[in-house]
Amino acid sequence: MKNIILISFLAMFMACSAQKNTTSTIATATIQTSAECGMCKTTIEGAFTDVDGMILYKLDVPSKKLRVKYDSAKISLDQIRQIVASAGYDADDVASNSDAYDALPACCQKGGMGN
Numbered sequence: 001m002k003n004i005i006l007i008s009f010l011a012m013f014m015a016c017s018a019q020k021n022t023t024s025t026i027a028t029a030t031i032q033t034s035a036e037c038g039m040c041k042t043t044i045e046g047a048f049t050d051v052d053g054m055i056l057y058k059l060d061v062p063s064k065k066l067r068v069k070y071d072s073a074k075i076s077l078d079q080i081r082q083i084v085a086s087a088g089y090d091a092d093d094v095a096s097n098s099d100a101y102d103a104l105p106a107c108c109q110k111g112g113m114g115n
């Protein structure tokens with residue numbers, strides 16, 4: 001009898017914590033970058049490969065916009081912008097890391113594709 005009570009308490013507890021986990025911390029955003037070409041897409045998206053909390057990251061080359069979906073409990077939008085900046089690209093109001101920018105191929109630097 002005691003066990004049954006204990007088990008139902010446990011089940012209730014587990015149900016409660018499961019509920020808590022469904023509280024969404026998933027966020028989406030669009031970041032304006034200074035990407036120029038398909039190589040930039042590879043570089044920027046590649047920078048997120050092993051970043052915890054990133055669910056989706058897709059760069060649209062024509063608009064230079066990076067669409068992200070992420071877990072805001074694990075990573076902030078500003079941290080995401082910093083990662084883009086560390087890869088050598090502007091991210092909204094965060095300027096690119098100049099060493100990383102200088103290391104980019106000429107076609108990936110601003111105006112490199114003639115736009």
Ligand SMILES: [Cu+2]
Pocket residue numbers: 035036037038039040041107108109
């Ligand atoms: Cu490029």
